[in-house]
Amino acid sequence: MHRLIDGVLRFQTEIHGKRQELFNELGERQRPFAVFIACSDSRVVPELLTQCDPGDIFVIRNAGNIIPSYGPSSGGVSASIEYAVQGLGIPNLIVCGHSDCGAMKAILREDKLDKMPAVGAWIKHAAAAKEIVEARFSPGEAEKKRLNALVHENVLCQLRNLTTHPSVAAKLAAGQLSLHGWVYNIDSGMVDTFDAERQEFVTLTRDSTAQATPKLMVRYQTRK
Numbered sequence: 164m165h166r167l168i169d170g171v172l173r174f175q176t177e178i179h180g181k182r183q184e185l186f187n188e189l190g191e192r193q194r195p196f197a198v199f200i201a202c203s204d205s206r207v208v209p210e211l212l213t214q215c216d217p218g219d220i221f222v223i224r225n226a227g228n229i230i231p232s233y234g235p236s237s238g239g240v241s242a243s244i245e246y247a248v249q250g251l252g253i254p255n256l257i258v259c260g261h262s263d264c265g266a267m268k269a270i271l272r273e274d275k276l277d278k279m280p281a282v283g284a285w286i287k288h289a290a291a292a293k294e295i296v297e298a299r300f301s302p303g304e305a306e307k308k309r310l311n312a313l314v315h316e317n318v319l320c321q322l323r324n325l326t327t328h329p330s331v332a333a334k335l336a337a338g339q340l341s342l343h344g345w346v347y348n349i350d351s352g353m354v355d356t357f358d359a360e361r362q363e364f365v366t367l368t369r370d371s372t373a374q375a376t377p378k379l380m381v382r383y384q385t386r387k
């Protein structure tokens with residue numbers, strides 16, 4: 164705990180005062196420009212990865228960067244998404260998976276979850292990703308390869324789940340929200356981004372315009 168308390172005191176004396184103007188502004192309101200859905204993993208730090216300031220990104224984190232499909236028993240993730248998209252009107256949404264994800268490993272090794280029933284239940288929201296990877300790879304394939312595929316498929320699976328949320332579906336239909344699917348590689352710092360036009364993950368670059376917004380959800384003109 165000492166390390167945390169020392170950190171808070173250092174933040175108060177060395178950081179907060181130097182950016183008083185920013186914090187005064189943030190004390191009144193927030194106007195983030197992106198929703199960032201990431202894993203709770205300690206190695207994934209959205210503000211560090213994107214070099215964003217407080218107030219820039221609205222972060223939702225849980226084990227496996229999972230978004231349960233919308234349903235009658237909505238939980239905290241659904242409420243956070245609704246508030247971000249409908250309440251704050253944030254125009255960009257990124258689902259970001261990462262390499263060496265413990266939640267994704269748990270999906271591949273489901274037999275080891277006897278003592279973690281809550282984790283077992285939670286990762287069922289990624290069942291489609293698991294089935295896709297099992298259909299594409301034989302069980303004999305190296306785990307590292309299957310894990311990497313699962314991390315990527317899970318991002319796509321969660322993007323699909325996202326579109327079942329009425330607030331997200333409405334903003335997509337109105338052309339007021341863009342979706343992005345990222346995978347962050349912890350070792351290299353590189354980010355893969357899903358390009359819906361090419362239907363594949365590509366390396367994120369300065370000129371990257373790749374979007375993961377599903378074609379079905381792209382704005383269309385209703386025939387009169």
Ligand SMILES: [Zn+2]
Pocket residue numbers: 202203204226227228261263264265266267
């Ligand atoms: Zn993870």
